[in-house]
Amino acid sequence: MxxxxxxxxxxxxxxxxxxxxxxxxxxxxxxxxxxxxxxxxxxxxxxxxxxxxxxxxxxxxxxxxxxxxxxxxxxxxxxxxxxxxxxxxxxxxxxxxxxxxxxxxxxxxxxxxxxxxxxxxxxxxxxxxxxxxxxxxxxxxxxxxxxxxxxxxxxxxxxxxxxxxxxxxxxxxxxxxxxxxxxxxDVIGVELGGALKNVFGIMAGIMSGTDMGSSINGDYLTRSIVDMKAIASFMGARRATLDGRAGLGDLAITCTEGSRNFRFGREFAKQHQKNSSLPIDELLQNTLEALNIKTVEGFYTLDPLYQLCESINMFVPIVNNLYKMLYKNDCSPEEAVHRYRIRDKIRSREARLTISRVLSFLFPRIWYRRERGFFGVKNL
Ligand SMILES: NC(=O)C1=CN([C@@H]2O[C@H](COP(=O)(O)OP(=O)(O)OC[C@H]3O[C@@H](n4cnc5c(N)ncnc54)[C@H](O)[C@@H]3O)[C@@H](O)[C@H]2O)C=CC1
Ligand SMILES: O=C(CO)COP(=O)(O)O
The missing domain is CATH 3.40.50.720 (NAD(P)-binding Rossmann-like Domain)
Structure with missing residues (x-):
């Protein structure tokens, strides 16, 4: 038996x-x-x-x-x-x-x-x-x-x-x-895939709640998986695991209506639109009450994830701006999305330079582990 x-x-x-x-x-x-x-x-x-x-x-x-x-x-x-x-x-x-x-x-x-x-x-x-x-x-x-x-x-x-x-x-x-x-x-990859996708799913919900159309979803998914792979591989996961069910597969469904993390992000954006002057604790409480859910893993994981990125000087624009919005009430949902996209654009432009390509090939971690662009562009 x-x-x-x-x-x-x-x-x-x-x-x-x-x-x-x-x-x-x-x-x-x-x-x-x-x-x-x-x-x-x-x-x-x-x-x-x-x-x-x-x-x-x-x-x-x-x-x-x-x-x-x-x-x-x-x-x-x-x-x-x-x-x-x-x-x-x-x-x-x-x-x-x-x-x-x-x-x-x-x-x-x-x-x-x-x-x-x-x-x-x-x-x-x-x-x-x-x-x-x-x-x-x-x-x-x-x-x-x-x-x-x-x-x-x-x-x-x-x-x-x-x-x-x-x-x-x-x-x-x-x-x-x-x-x-x-x-x-690769147990590290499986566990990090699950933990990280919850955080990234919240930002997908934020974008849905700020009415940015649906084309952005595909762009967001590709950006997220690049960042998830960078963080996970830094923590010892195999990048290939993140390309599979535990990473991309789980991220894909967490960026949809069926996910509590996604619904949490979407509802937070709506609550913020309704009354942006409320203190962050109240906004979060109203969000959870409106959804009638307790377990939003991505919200809790966002804190250790942000702290971890800070401790290793790894700048991940999506994580950084999500944290500033949900924990510090430092920006609106619209601003958080705008900021991460601008940072991403700067990074892509830099990535086209030969020197960037050489550096990111030689020092893949340093490519992420920096606060500023090569031209001293302010960290957004
Ligand atoms: N719901 C889903 O579709 C999926 C959930 N997960 C993961 O499973 C985990 C649990 O999520 P859900 O079951 O959805 O959450 P849930 O909120 O539906 O249920 C959690 C349950 O755990 C109980 N609980 C909490 N602390 C406890 C303790 N100290 N001792 C005994 N019971 C305790 C609560 O009373 C509650 O019944 C989460 O990490 C989630 O990410 C993973 C895949 C899918
Ligand atoms: O992990 C999940 C699906 O694989 C469940 O996600 P949510 O907790 O966002 O609903």
Missing amino acids: KKIAVLGAGSYGTATAYHLAKKYENDANYSICIYARDKKIVEEINRDHTNKKYTQTPLPHNLVAHDNLQQAVDKADYTIMGVPAQSMRSVAKELAPIIRHKTIIINLAKGLEVGSFKRMSQIISEELQAVKHLCSITSLGGPAFSKDIFAHHPIGVALGGKNNKILHEIRLLFDTETFDVKITK
Whole structure:
């Protein structure tokens, strides 16, 4: 008997548990449980087989819910981390004394920790380092909206981890006719792809909310992936991973209506248009209330991402202007877009100079790691 424990009964945790419970509905060799800290959700799942706060889809009867973490992870062969990035450390801390030593961990969260710039697998392994023989920590990335999982729509995701055998095992665990998992040893690339695309998705939403037409979307996508690759490769990811599902693939759907990050950016731009004199905290609060959502990973990841870029003197105009707008109320949505585009134009012009080409070839990092253009153009 194989036991799968999903921690976090929000939108994605429930969708993942649903997918696995459906797959193994008639297979007595698998048991699937989900952990929620909210007792009411646990009761609802066990009694009515629904989780209406997050989905209207009925849940299979073989999915059992617990409000006790120890009960959920007891003897689990697979532990799936479905809580948001900023809750990851506290949940991993709670797990340390109770987790089964040989469990395989699959992280679903897409973000960087505020204050440390750390990725999810780094946080989990830090908190569980005292657990002897801990099998493996993997991360699932790539484009997948929970509503598409509930609808059995086709999904193609990416799984990163260090151990090939375990990656294959998880691929088979999830694999169905509609759900496909590609594996890679580049866990850094998978995690950074997921964390960064959330930030860049917010700016796509800002542009949609400021009514700039739709042609800009294609330009924005190409600019974003160049920047995402530069940041990720600086942090040790393979650039090719960012070209795949975990990077470009996930960015593409995060720049659409289906994404909370995109909707957050769009609504923020509208709230700003309505009353630009409000303090930033109020604007952000109104934005979240209008959307009735809590988890906007890109907003939280923007802070450590900006700090990281600052610490290595890497100037990324989209990140820089998004941060100044959302954290400092330093510019309007229109200005933020205008500024990043001007900076981008200057950079492209510079890139045509032979000296720039030679320098960017010889010192690709320095090409980004500078505040000013070669002609001393002010940093916008
Ligand atoms: N919703 C989606 O379509 C997708 C979400 N993700 C990622 O999955 C992660 C979770 O997102 P969602 O499920 O959508 O968010 P959500 O807001 O729908 O649910 C998060 C759940 O985690 C629970 N939670 C938070 N802190 C907790 C703690 N300390 N202990 C126990 N439970 C806790 C909350 O009560 C809530 O039920 C995010 O990092 C997101 O980027 C990834 C792919 C798709
Ligand atoms: O990661 C996701 C899709 O792959 C979900 O994105 P949002 O959190 O922006 O909805």
